[in-house]
Amino acid sequence: MAQPPTHHRRDTISALTLLAPAMILFGAFILLPLMQTFAWSLYRYEVFGGVKEFVGLDNFAKLAGDEVFGIALINNLKFAVLSVVLQVGMGLVLAALLDRGVRRFKVVYRTIIFAPILVSTAAVGLLWSLILNPSIGPVDDWLGLIGLSAPRNGLLGEPAFAIYGVIFVGAWQYTGFMMVILLAGMQNVPEETYEAARMDGCKGLRAFFHITLPTIRNVIITCCLLTVIGAFKVFDLVYVLTNGGPGNATEVLASYIFRNAFEFGQIGYANALSVVFLAIAFVFGLIQFRMIRR
Amino acid sequence: MSELSINGLRKSYGATEVLHGLDLEVSGNEFVVFVGPSGCGKSTFLRSIAGLETISGGSMTIDGADISGLEPDRRGVAMVFQNYALYPHMTVAQNMGFALRMAHVPKAEIARKVREVAEILQLEPYLDRRPMDLSGGQRQRVAIGRAIVREPKVFLFDEPLSNLDADLRAHMRLEIIKLHRHQKGISIYVTHDQVEAMTMADKIVVMRDGNIEQVGSPLDLYNEPVNRFVAGFLGTPRMNFLDATSTGVANWRLGLKVGGMTLSPPIRPDADALPEAGAPLSLGVRPDGWRIVAEGDGLAGRVVHAEQLGRETVVFIELEHGPQVAMIQPGQYRLHSDDAIWLAPAPDELHLFDASDAALPVARIPRTNSHN
Amino acid sequence: MKSLAFFPRTRRMAIIMHLFLLGYVAVILFPLSWVVIGALKTNREMFLDPTGLPADPNWGKFIEAWNAGVRDFFINSVVVSGVSVALIVIASALAAYALTRMNFRYSGWVYLLTVLCFAIPVHAVLVPIYGLLSDLHLLNTHLGLILPYAAFGLPFSIILMYSFFYEFPAELEEAGKLDGCGPWRRLWFVVLPLSRPVLISVAIFNLVGVWNEFLLATIIMTSKHMQTLPLGLVSFRDQYGTDWPGTLAAISIGSLPLLVLFVIFQKYFVRSMAGMGK
Numbered sequence: 001m002a003q004p005p006t007h008h009r010r011d012t013i014s015a016l017t018l019l020a021p022a023m024i025l026f027g028a029f030i031l032l033p034l035m036q037t038f039a040w041s042l043y044r045y046e047v048f049g050g051v052k053e054f055v056g057l058d059n060f061a062k063l064a065g066d067e068v069f070g071i072a073l074i075n076n077l078k079f080a081v082l083s084v085v086l087q088v089g090m091g092l093v094l095a096a097l098l099d100r101g102v103r104r105f106k107v108v109y110r111t112i113i114f115a116p117i118l119v120s121t122a123a124v125g126l127l128w129s130l131i132l133n134p135s136i137g138p139v140d141d142w143l144g145l146i147g148l149s150a151p152r153n154g155l156l157g158e159p160a161f162a163i164y165g166v167i168f169v170g171a172w173q174y175t176g177f178m179m180v181i182l183l184a185g186m187q188n189v190p191e192e193t194y195e196a197a198r199m200d201g202c203k204g205l206r207a208f209f210h211i212t213l214p215t216i217r218n219v220i221i222t223c224c225l226l227t228v229i230g231a232f233k234v235f236d237l238v239y240v241l242t243n244g245g246p247g248n249a250t251e252v253l254a255s256y257i258f259r260n261a262f263e264f265g266q267i268g269y270a271n272a273l274s275v276v277f278l279a280i281a282f283v284f285g286l287i288q289f290r291m292i293r294r
Numbered sequence: 295m296s297e298l299s300i301n302g303l304r305k306s307y308g309a310t311e312v313l314h315g316l317d318l319e320v321s322g323n324e325f326v327v328f329v330g331p332s333g334c335g336k337s338t339f340l341r342s343i344a345g346l347e348t349i350s351g352g353s354m355t356i357d358g359a360d361i362s363g364l365e366p367d368r369r370g371v372a373m374v375f376q377n378y379a380l381y382p383h384m385t386v387a388q389n390m391g392f393a394l395r396m397a398h399v400p401k402a403e404i405a406r407k408v409r410e411v412a413e414i415l416q417l418e419p420y421l422d423r424r425p426m427d428l429s430g431g432q433r434q435r436v437a438i439g440r441a442i443v444r445e446p447k448v449f450l451f452d453e454p455l456s457n458l459d460a461d462l463r464a465h466m467r468l469e470i471i472k473l474h475r476h477q478k479g480i481s482i483y484v485t486h487d488q489v490e491a492m493t494m495a496d497k498i499v500v501m502r503d504g505n506i507e508q509v510g511s512p513l514d515l516y517n518e519p520v521n522r523f524v525a526g527f528l529g530t531p532r533m534n535f536l537d538a539t540s541t542g543v544a545n546w547r548l549g550l551k552v553g554g555m556t557l558s559p560p561i562r563p564d565a566d567a568l569p570e571a572g573a574p575l576s577l578g579v580r581p582d583g584w585r586i587v588a589e590g591d592g593l594a595g596r597v598v599h600a601e602q603l604g605r606e607t608v609v610f611i612e613l614e615h616g617p618q619v620a621m622i623q624p625g626q627y628r629l630h631s632d633d634a635i636w637l638a639p640a641p642d643e644l645h646l647f648d649a650s651d652a653a654l655p656v657a658r659i660p661r662t663n664s665h666n
Numbered sequence: 667m668k669s670l671a672f673f674p675r676t677r678r679m680a681i682i683m684h685l686f687l688l689g690y691v692a693v694i695l696f697p698l699s700w701v702v703i704g705a706l707k708t709n710r711e712m713f714l715d716p717t718g719l720p721a722d723p724n725w726g727k728f729i730e731a732w733n734a735g736v737r738d739f740f741i742n743s744v745v746v747s748g749v750s751v752a753l754i755v756i757a758s759a760l761a762a763y764a765l766t767r768m769n770f771r772y773s774g775w776v777y778l779l780t781v782l783c784f785a786i787p788v789h790a791v792l793v794p795i796y797g798l799l800s801d802l803h804l805l806n807t808h809l810g811l812i813l814p815y816a817a818f819g820l821p822f823s824i825i826l827m828y829s830f831f832y833e834f835p836a837e838l839e840e841a842g843k844l845d846g847c848g849p850w851r852r853l854w855f856v857v858l859p860l861s862r863p864v865l866i867s868v869a870i871f872n873l874v875g876v877w878n879e880f881l882l883a884t885i886i887m888t889s890k891h892m893q894t895l896p897l898g899l900v901s902f903r904d905q906y907g908t909d910w911p912g913t914l915a916a917i918s919i920g921s922l923p924l925l926v927l928f929v930i931f932q933k934y935f936v937r938s939m940a941g942m943g944k
Contacts, residue, residue: 011770014768026821030786033795048796114939122900210396214381233789235881
């Protein structure tokens with residue numbers, strides 16, 4: 001539609017005014033830092049504000065041989081896969097039970113199951129670190145009751161087990177969140193569809209598998225994505241529960257970036273790690289966007 | 295030839311009864327339409343037959359076998375839903391074959407039946423598409439196809455055309471009737487649209503407040519409504535009702551006073567209960583039952599508005615003694631607002647209702663009905 | 667009325683389902699109640715019988731914890747979350763409105779930029795943000811946390827509001843135009859009042875995110891009196907490590923505010939969080 005140019009200009013000015021706050025924040029806190037991350041990943045940079053020495057791709061070369069980086073990456077992968085199984089799997093079971101299973105106390109169940117997401121992950125980490133603490137927590141006693149001897153430093157002090165403990169605590173917190181999303185998806189399936197299914201002789205769990213799951217497919221995919229993205233971003237749980245230990249057994253990418261930048265004084269190397277992290281997160285982020293916009 | 299028989303069917307939600315003991319017999323290849331205003335229970339009735347609602351009393355049989363306790367898929371019925379209720383994640387072919395798949399019919403046979411039905415419905419080019427990629431009319435045909443594939447004894451339709459635009463609706467009406475003739479089974483069709491009822495039905499079931507008011511062929515119901523509700527529900531514009539008073543019976547004629555006009559229609563030979571002099575009655579005249587008469591001969595009125603449709607003229611008239619009535623005259627009448635006009639009902643177009651709204655088959659001489 | 671159930675509607679099945687759910691609920695509630703009950707116990711009781719009830723409940727620990735720092739953490743959290751959520755809601759509404767409703771030539775590009783920012787996690791730019799805030803002397807200030815929170819909360823909020831405004835009926839705004847409203851007044855009198863559900867959703871999920879945020883807070887708020895709750899609780903443990911009941915009391919009262927809000931505004935919370943799955 002052809003409009004007089006003055007109109008157009010006025011609209012452009014209004015639009016820019018409305019967009020300004022968001023654009024300034026994006027520029028200053030996302031885009032500019034992003035450039036710096038890329039740039040600094042090419043430097044040896046050890047003290048904030050200190051000397052930067054250009055080293056090209058050395059930091060990335062170092063990555064390849066860094067054993068801890070490998071541990072972190074594998075831990076993130078374990079986190080992602082097991083979280084999807086635990087959170088989305090259990091979330092589906094719970095949502096199915098609340099959607100077309102039990103008929104009473106649904107709101108009570110939903111409220112309680114959802115609640116952990118509202119406790120900060122740091123507090124969740126703290127509380128589980130205390131419960132799993134061998135001297136004051138009950139879990140070691142329980143293990144004793146069923147004839148298992150708990151490791152001396154507690155379950156989280158056991159290198160082979162610690163990461164699974166962290167993953168379990170993550171699932172404890174986030175499963176309710178997944179359940180709420182999945183339940184909302186299930187409640188959007190029209191009643192008529194289920195009636196048609198009944199007419200077609202499909203009911204009970206068959207309807208769950210033949211009708212419900214395929215219909216909410218996109219919601220399930222979104223949940224998996226949210227979980228995977230969350231698994232790659234995990235930091236607070238690890239920081240509070242194990243601080244990456246014992247040794248480096250529970251190191252994840254985020255904690256390793258943090259440690260390099262703020263504990264080891266390896267700022268350049270931390271930025272190289274960030275670039276790798278970014279590449280992973282960016283891909284999942286874009287897929288997630290595709291899902292929201294459908 | 296199938297036979298559906300319903301006896302004393304009741305349905306309650308908690309303490310509220312919504313269907314009050316319905317009886318209905320349908321046989322052969324009848325196309326039955328349940329019609330009534332919203333909330334009259336017609337959908338609940340249909341869904342009870344489908345098995346989607348558990349009934350609280352009465353019985354239902356198809357071909358003599360009691361179906362009241364059976365699961366929907368065991369009843370030999372199939373249903374076409376208002377919003378189609380197609381499975382969005384399945385292709386057209388999968389949608390149509392789903393019931394057979396659930397019944398563990400061999401794959402080859404499912405494919406054969408689906409193709410057969412798709413051919414009847416001209417859906418072959420769309421078999422691999424998903425419902426999302428189809429137009430409203432195509433989805434409707436898939437929904438019908440899904441029902442046909444199961445070869446049910448009774449087809450149930452729950453307001454299936456209400457989401458289509460007027461043109462497509464008229465077209466689909468005809469398609470459904472053609473299919474019904476082709477399929478040879480009972481069809482039960484729910485609608486709130488009396489035009490659909492009149493145009494499609496072999497047998498109309500008029501419902502109100504959880505009761506069946508009248509069952510019969512469209513013309514039976516149009517010509518011989520048993521009460522004022524049925525009379526007012528069928529036909530557009532609606533039947534006009536005017537307050538009338540009986541002046542008694544004389545010489546095989548019934549005296550009536552309506553507004554400033556007196557009428558004395560002949561009494562039907564088979565009439566039994568005749569209104570006493572002074573009894574308040576309601577006189578019903580269909581819009582096409584008016585005749586324009588000479589000045590001073592009938593009821594005086596003024597034209598409010600005339601709809602010039604070409605083939606006919608629909609005139610809304612405010613009568614001198616108060617009520618507004620509608621009149622249809624074939625052909626073209628160049629009437630204008632405020633034109634004075636005199637009307638009288640044609641003698642064989644009188645419907646009379648007593649104080650309890652029941653029809654009094656007193657005066658009207660029945661039209662000969664070629665339908666029987 | 668749900669006409670189809672996934673499980674047989676028998677008494678036995680109902681009992682099994684309830685038992686399953688009760689078991690799950692117990693797994694959720696046990697740790698939470700253990701924390702609260704633990705706060706009432708003495709250190710000695712904690713060691714001797716981790717799951718037992720206190721002989722003489724000591725409510726004083728909650729007050730002690732509150733005064734020993736939780737109050738400051740709470741105030742910091744309220745200030746930081748309140749301001750950044752307000753900023754996010756306002757800035758995202760304005761931006762989404764400009765992108766959908768104005769005749770702006772570069773809308774497409776700006777939207778693309780927003781999506782780009784959405785896919786960038788804060789972890790990847792941690793170091794430069796620290797450097798930037800240090801240069802601006804914003805470390806250990808409320809504003810230093812508010813600004814990056816707002817920046818990282820905005821992309822998803824804009825995307826959500828964008829799709830809401832996109833489907834918002836144009837007729838309503840045209841009616842406003844005919845009634846003589848300019849773009850600002852249309853936004854204020856017509857669009858925003860009708861956008862309440864999406865505004866509330868955006869506010870809630872950002873509140874949950876920001877209130878519980880840990881990573882940025884860790885690097886920016888290094889001095890203890892500026893810390894927000896999640897951070898403060900951890901440093902509380904590190905400082906009063908052996909006073910277990912005190913730590914548990916701090917965790918309890920520190921976790922309470924959002925849970926209370928949730929119970930009061932449950933409907934909105936559930937709708938907002940469930941909306942993430944869209």
